[in-house]
Amino acid sequence: MSFREEPGFRHGQTARTAVLLVNLGTPDAPTAPALRRYLAEFLSDPRVVEIPKLVWWFILNGFILPTRPAASAAKYASVWTPEGSPLAVWTQRQAAGLAATLQQAGHQVLVKHAMRYGNPSVASVMDELRAAGATRVLVLPLYPQYAAATTASVGDAVMRWALAARRTPELRFVGEYHAEPGYIEALAQRIEAHWAEHGRGEKLVLSFHGVPERSLHLGDPYHCQCHVTARHLGQRLGLAKDQLVVTFQSRFGKAKWLEPYTEPTLVAMAEQGVKRVDVACPGFVADCLETLEEINQEAREAFLHAGGETFHYVPCVNDSPVFVQALADIALRHLQGWPTRAAAGEAEALAAQRERALAMGAKQ
Ligand SMILES: C=CC1=C(C)c2cc3[nH]c(cc4nc(cc5[nH]c(cc1n2)c(C)c5CCC(=O)O)C(CCC(=O)O)=C4C)c(C)c3C=C
Numbered sequence: 001m002s003f004r005e006e007p008g009f010r011h012g013q014t015a016r017t018a019v020l021l022v023n024l025g026t027p028d029a030p031t032a033p034a035l036r037r038y039l040a041e042f043l044s045d046p047r048v049v050e051i052p053k054l055v056w057w058f059i060l061n062g063f064i065l066p067t068r069p070a071a072s073a074a075k076y077a078s079v080w081t082p083e084g085s086p087l088a089v090w091t092q093r094q095a096a097g098l099a100a101t102l103q104q105a106g107h108q109v110l111v112k113h114a115m116r117y118g119n120p121s122v123a124s125v126m127d128e129l130r131a132a133g134a135t136r137v138l139v140l141p142l143y144p145q146y147a148a149a150t151t152a153s154v155g156d157a158v159m160r161w162a163l164a165a166r167r168t169p170e171l172r173f174v175g176e177y178h179a180e181p182g183y184i185e186a187l188a189q190r191i192e193a194h195w196a197e198h199g200r201g202e203k204l205v206l207s208f209h210g211v212p213e214r215s216l217h218l219g220d221p222y223h224c225q226c227h228v229t230a231r232h233l234g235q236r237l238g239l240a241k242d243q244l245v246v247t248f249q250s251r252f253g254k255a256k257w258l259e260p261y262t263e264p265t266l267v268a269m270a271e272q273g274v275k276r277v278d279v280a281c282p283g284f285v286a287d288c289l290e291t292l293e294e295i296n297q298e299a300r301e302a303f304l305h306a307g308g309e310t311f312h313y314v315p316c317v318n319d320s321p322v323f324v325q326a327l328a329d330i331a332l333r334h335l336q337g338w339p340t341r342a343a344a345g346e347a348e349a350l351a352a353q354r355e356r357a358l359a360m361g362a363k364q
Pocket residue numbers: 024025026027043048049068072085087143147149150209210211212222250252283284287288289290
């Protein structure tokens with residue numbers, strides 16, 4: 001095994017601290033070829049589909065990749081913006097907002113974003129950070145609830161990059177922030193602002209991305225953390241138990257996933273006489289295909305078709321200042337002990353100068 005060449009080592013170069021935001025990723029374009037590349041990478045991750053490798057290889061290459069890309073591309077086309085995929089646009093804005101917030105608070109920290117699948121890849125951004133002199137990297141996955149399929153997979157990608165590095169930076173990973181006060185507050189304010197503008201539904205449905213139910217029995221804390229987020233949010237909004245409904249969406253394949261499923265729940269509500277619902281997706285911090293198409297188009301249609309009258313989708317926290325501040329709070333808590341102040345950088349440069357002077361003295 002050979003290890004990557006590093007940027008040339010220079011005495012006195014200021015060691016830099018970095019924060020890397022990582023989200024799931026998205027195709028480069030709403031086209032079948034771009035979807036095929038993206039889905040091939042995404043669905044080949046053993047963290048995402050946990051069935052025997054060979055069996056899955058045949059299913060993926062024999063059935064899914066020949067058909068799903070075209071169908072998914074049409075869905076992506078319905079939410080694509082002039083600036084690109086919504087997930088990519090919001091993630092860039094979150095990184096820019098976090099950089100500005102940390103800078104305004106006097107911290108000199110590099111902030112970049114990467115995508116677990118697609119571009120910019122985790123490996124390419126870690127290379128950029130190393131080239132910029134980062135020797136300490138805090139990895140902050142954009143998933144408030146920990147799941148092996150998402151959070152652990154981000155860790156895998158960073159550690160895979162590190163396995164081939166000559167000089168590995170110091171690494172820290174944020175695992176979860178499902179009960180972070182700033183995140184709950186950002187969600188609550190989004191919902192309250194929506195109510196102030198549009199009025200309230202009879203029920204607030206909180207739809208989280210699903211995972212196979214098996215992962216719950218294998219010890220994944222995701223299901224529990226979704227419910228904790230929902231409980232905090234319900235308390236903050238002053239909702240009674242029967243006004244709040246937690247559901248899980250985006251089921252993939254035939255296995256049993258976390259229940260209740262979002263769309264059948266909405267249909268059942270409409271059939272039972274609920275006329276008006278609000279739906280929010282707290283597990284997604286950025287609007288994306290799963291919120292804008294699956295919820296705001298498909299689930300809306302199903303609810304209205306089943307007799308519901310008014311369906312309101314509440315947008316994700318995206319780049320709301322309260323959420324960006326929450327990201328900064330989480331980052332600063334995990335950065336403790338690492339130099340992030342300009343003064344600390346200068347102190348390091350001075351120490352290096354002293355080291356050089358001592359080395360020169362020793363030679364004479
Ligand atoms: C195959 C199984 C999947 C698991 C397990 C899974 C978990 C999971 N996903 C997210 C967040 C997102 N998923 C998104 C899209 C998406 N998810 C899957 C499959 C699984 N997800 C697929 C095949 C797709 C692609 C779209 C499609 O073809 O249906 C997205 C949106 C990306 C975008 O570009 O907008 C997000 C975000 C979480 C949080 C999660 C587990 C907790």
